[in-house]
Amino acid sequence: MMPKWRFRFLRISFGLTPEYIENIYEQFFFLQYSGGWSLTEAYNLPIGLRTWFVKRLVKQLEDEKEAMEKAQKGNSNSQTLGRHNAPKRM
Numbered sequence: 001m002m003p004k005w006r007f008r009f010l011r012i013s014f015g016l017t018p019e020y021i022e023n024i025y026e027q028f029f030f031l032q033y034s035g036g037w038s039l040t041e042a043y044n045l046p047i048g049l050r051t052w053f054v055k056r057l058v059k060q061l062e063d064e065k066e067a068m069e070k071a072q073k074g075n076s077n078s079q080t081l082g083r084h085n086a087p088k089r090m
Contacts, residue, residue, distance in 0.1 A: 027054050034061060 016024075027050060031037040035057050042050060 027051075030054060030057070 028039060028042045031042040031050070031053065032039060035053070045053070
């Protein structure tokens with residue numbers, strides 16, 4: 001005798017979509033690779049805080065890239081050490 005199912009659908013998944021899970025793994029990788037975080041640290045962060053750290057790290061890396069490009073073009077205000085501005089020896 002066939003069992004009678006109480007509900008129409010045998011399986012309904014209310015879990016996370018594969019795209020969402022991949023996005024989370026990308027955030028973990030990014031925080032590990034660029035930020036030096038451990039997997040446990042990234043995993044245990046609240047979602048909002050983890051998202052903020054990812055966005056802030058992206059901004060920091062973009063700012064650093066822009067500064068490096070600016071310095072390579074010679075438009076920076078960097079100084080070279082010479083006799084007039086070298087630190088004094090002790």
